[in-house]
Amino acid sequence: MTTTLPRQPFHVAIVGGGGTGGALAHDLILRGFRVTLVERGEVTSGTTGRHHGLLHSGARYAVKDRESAVECIEEREILGRVCPGSFEENDGLFVAITDEDVAYEPLFFESCLASGIPARRVSREEALRLEPNLNPGLKMAVQVPDATMDAMRMPLRFFASAKAGGATIRPWTLVTELLVADRLVSGVRVRDLTNGVEEEIRADLVVNATGPWAEQLAVMADCDVPIRPSPGVLLAVRGRWCNMVVNRLHPSGDGDIVVPQRGLSVVGTSSWVVEDPDDLGVPEDHVERMYAEGAKMIPGIRTAERRAAWSAARPLIGSKDAESGRELSRTFKCFDHRETDGVEGFVTISGGKGTTLRAMAEATADMICRKVGVEAPCRTREVVTLPHTAYYAA
Amino acid sequence: MTVTAADARTTRLVVSRRKEGDDPGALRYDTFDVAVGPRTTILDALVAIRRELDPTLTFRHSCFHASCGTCGMRVDGREGLACVTPVPTGDEVVVEPLGNLPVVSDLVVDMDVFYDDFDDAGRPLVRSSEKIPGAAKAEGIDQLERYEDCIECGICLSVCPVAGSDPRYVGPAALAAAWRVVEEPRGLDPGPVVRLMDDEQAAWRCHLAWECTEACPSGVDPAAAIMRLRRSAAAARARRLFSFGGTR
Amino acid sequence: MASTIVERGRPAAGPARRRGVLGWFDPRGRRLGGLAFILNRLTGIGLVAYLYLHLLILSMLVQGPDAWDDFVDVALSPPFLALDVLLLTGMLVHGLNGIRVGLVGLGLVASRQKALFIAALVIAAFVALVGALRIFAGE
Numbered sequence: 001m002t003t004t005l006p007r008q009p010f011h012v013a014i015v016g017g018g019g020t021g022g023a024l025a026h027d028l029i030l031r032g033f034r035v036t037l038v039e040r041g042e043v044t045s046g047t048t049g050r051h052h053g054l055l056h057s058g059a060r061y062a063v064k065d066r067e068s069a070v071e072c073i074e075e076r077e078i079l080g081r082v083c084p085g086s087f088e089e090n091d092g093l094f095v096a097i098t099d100e101d102v103a104y105e106p107l108f109f110e111s112c113l114a115s116g117i118p119a120r121r122v123s124r125e126e127a128l129r130l131e132p133n134l135n136p137g138l139k140m141a142v143q144v145p146d147a148t149m150d151a152m153r154m155p156l157r158f159f160a161s162a163k164a165g166g167a168t169i170r171p172w173t174l175v176t177e178l179l180v181a182d183r184l185v186s187g188v189r190v191r192d193l194t195n196g197v198e199e200e201i202r203a204d205l206v207v208n209a210t211g212p213w214a215e216q217l218a219v220m221a222d223c224d225v226p227i228r229p230s231p232g233v234l235l236a237v238r239g240r241w242c243n244m245v246v247n248r249l250h251p252s253g254d255g256d257i258v259v260p261q262r263g264l265s266v267v268g269t270s271s272w273v274v275e276d277p278d279d280l281g282v283p284e285d286h287v288e289r290m291y292a293e294g295a296k297m298i299p300g301i302r303t304a305e306r307r308a309a310w311s312a313a314r315p316l317i318g319s320k321d322a323e324s325g326r327e328l329s330r331t332f333k334c335f336d337h338r339e340t341d342g343v344e345g346f347v348t349i350s351g352g353k354g355t356t357l358r359a360m361a362e363a364t365a366d367m368i369c370r371k372v373g374v375e376a377p378c379r380t381r382e383v384v385t386l387p388h389t390a391y392y393a394a
Numbered sequence: 395m396t397v398t399a400a401d402a403r404t405t406r407l408v409v410s411r412r413k414e415g416d417d418p419g420a421l422r423y424d425t426f427d428v429a430v431g432p433r434t435t436i437l438d439a440l441v442a443i444r445r446e447l448d449p450t451l452t453f454r455h456s457c458f459h460a461s462c463g464t465c466g467m468r469v470d471g472r473e474g475l476a477c478v479t480p481v482p483t484g485d486e487v488v489v490e491p492l493g494n495l496p497v498v499s500d501l502v503v504d505m506d507v508f509y510d511d512f513d514d515a516g517r518p519l520v521r522s523s524e525k526i527p528g529a530a531k532a533e534g535i536d537q538l539e540r541y542e543d544c545i546e547c548g549i550c551l552s553v554c555p556v557a558g559s560d561p562r563y564v565g566p567a568a569l570a571a572a573w574r575v576v577e578e579p580r581g582l583d584p585g586p587v588v589r590l591m592d593d594e595q596a597a598w599r600c601h602l603a604w605e606c607t608e609a610c611p612s613g614v615d616p617a618a619a620i621m622r623l624r625r626s627a628a629a630a631r632a633r634r635l636f637s638f639g640g641t642r
Numbered sequence: 643m644a645s646t647i648v649e650r651g652r653p654a655a656g657p658a659r660r661r662g663v664l665g666w667f668d669p670r671g672r673r674l675g676g677l678a679f680i681l682n683r684l685t686g687i688g689l690v691a692y693l694y695l696h697l698l699i700l701s702m703l704v705q706g707p708d709a710w711d712d713f714v715d716v717a718l719s720p721p722f723l724a725l726d727v728l729l730l731t732g733m734l735v736h737g738l739n740g741i742r743v744g745l746v747g748l749g750l751v752a753s754r755q756k757a758l759f760i761a762a763l764v765i766a767a768f769v770a771l772v773g774a775l776r777i778f779a780g781e
Binding site for chain 2: 130193266
Binding site: 406408410411420421422423424425426427428429442443446447448471472473486488490493553555558559600601602603604605607608617618621622623624625626628 | 644646647648649650651652653661662665666670671672673676678679682746748756
């Protein structure tokens with residue numbers, strides 16, 4: 001292993017302008033790579049911008065998916081440091097409504113502590129003092145360090161930093177083909193949608209960071225990625241019904257999160273599996289479920305005015321036979337296609353969640369460095385990202 | 395959108411198209427028929443057009459719920475966020491980009507111009523939360539926080555008649571942002587911000603059309619913010635005028 | 643039912659919103675504040691035009707009593723009196739709205755601007771009506 005890149009510059013082309021792509025561009029720039037990122041639409045317009053904006057403490061995964069839980073709480077702390085002033089740091093409450101919830105609580109509480117997630121038991125009276133709009137029939141609650149993030153503007157900080165560091169960020173740029181010959185990927189063929197011009201972008205390595213579209217890109221190089229797009233419905237109602245993130249204290253289910261977003265409250269989510277991440281649909285019965293489940297925690301939601309209802313696709317890694325998506329892990333994975341498919345010059349990063357964008361980038365950049373044979377330590381745990389407005393600096 | 399056979403109808407979208415190199419004086423519109431349902435939004439319809447009919451159609455979007463501010467456009471001549479604008483009933487609906495900002499491609503406008511002025515105000519992203527009646531802070535929380543209302547959509551700049559006639563005007567969003575620094579400094583010194591906006595191309599350029607406040611999808615009330623900023627600016631000037639040999 | 647492309651490259655889709663200073667006077671899509679904005683500009687321009695007209699008329703005094711008397715005959719005719727009422731209305735609207743602009747524009751009553759505009763219009767209408775009656779009654 002050396003500390004210098006085999007050729008200068010070593011050009012990495014990232015396909016996909018979601019949070020992962022942005023964070024990876026930032027990480028690679030800091031490690032001395034040359035980076036071009038292409039995205040067919042506006043950055044974060046795929047799946048990243050659509051989630052409810054929960055900055056996970058990881059408590060949701062503490063019982064069933066310990067790996068995800070530990071990732072979340074570590075990233076929660078790091079993001080608070082490298083994206084200062086970007087979150088509503090009001091913590092979160094897991095509220096127990098039924099006796100089953102109360103019976104689940106000890107396991108939940110212990111799992112949180114075992115995952116390194118600070119947790120505090122809160123009595124019914126105190127919970128109602130903290131959040132007066134909660135269901136007065138609640139039994140008790142647990143406070144955890146959840147927070148609210150702006151699903152678009154937080155990742156935008158990584159794009160801003162990458163751009164300022166010299167990365168070329170190209171939205172409105174559609175990949176029409178991967179340049180492949182003799183099982184070696186040497187770049188991408190793109191069409192600039194602002195002027196129709198087609199061009200080839202040569203690169204030493206191409207990264208597939210397209211999230212739920214990972215399979216669609218991978219097949220262009222005869223590679224296979226076990227990604228299942230798994231959408232869920234979200235509902236935004238008018239009114240700021242809570243300051244803290246409110247969760248239901250039970251094993252993960254539909255409509256069991258309420259996240260305050262400015263003057264709205266976002267209730268989510270549900271889960272099913274689709275083939276085409278561009279055609280998700282918004283099943284009205286799922287929207288009704290959001291109202292019903294959200295109202296169990298905050299009754300006022302039942303009659304709150306609908307601002308929007310939409311779907312967002314999670315990129316879930318796992319077996320193609322998964323039924324609902326909930327049984328697939330929420331962790332992330334890097335695939336080196338030389339090992340998985342015998343194709344050189346091509347890697348995929350997929351899975352994960354909004355909260356773990358930086359960790360996904362670090363793992364991918366680490367893998368790239370190993371692949372290339374260079375030692376370049378990750379600096380994204382310490383380097384403070386630029387404010388999101390810097391992305392638009394002239 | 396999930397459009398079932400029972401509730402579907404076809405709507406005609408007339409969409410402004412522009413690509414790099416086109417003559418800005420020569421307008422061009424493409425007409426598409428799209429199946430829509432009772433809850434289909436303009437953004438849903440545009441996504442369907444892009445997916446099924448024309449992948450070269452470009453438009454900004456991200457959150458789908460009026461939080462990111464990227465999908466601002468003019469629908470039948472009125473500004474709004476496409477993600478929460480229902481497809482109107484009627485024969486045709488005209489979809490055009492925002493005004494007073496350069497068009498990059500089709501419905502995409504160049505937000506660099508918006509942010510150049512907006513950034514000058516230096517407003518932080520997070521503010522102190524208004525109290526939900528009766529709410530207390532949880533243990534370990536210093537103060538309750540929330541994001542500023544402004545989602546930086548550019549709609550206020552698009553509706554402003556003054557911005558339409560003078561590109562040097564900093565615009566309602568920048569002024570409203572500056573007012574928030576005065577109203578809640580959060581450790582910043584509001585003095586320089588007031589002095590920056592106490593300018594003929596800033597706070598004093600507004601002529602009270604009040605269109606910005608009416609059109610804002612996020613309840614910012616930029617017009618009132620501009621007026622309050624003017625009061626601060628006028629008061630600061632009066633103080634300077636009447637302080638002889640003071641340290642100000 | 644399938645989605646279809648119906649037509650490409652139509653050169654216009656309804657009248658385009660005016661840009662620039664002419665756009666100030668385009669009422670399409672405007673709400674109450676925007677209409678007040680337009681009204682203030684129109685009455686302002688009208689009053690300036692009146693000022694020049696007034697000076698022009700006064701210059702007739704130089705031409706002697708006959709020219710002036712001829713003018714006074716015209717000035718007392720109903721169409722001219724109607725113009726007087728228009729002038730009065732314009733002065734009232736511009737003046738009262740101007741008070742609103744002054745108060746609101748210095749941040750003194752920022753949140754009540756709509757109510758102030760309605761009040762200005764109501765008072766202007768009332769006084770203009772009284773004035774019109776008196777003008778046409780010959781006082």
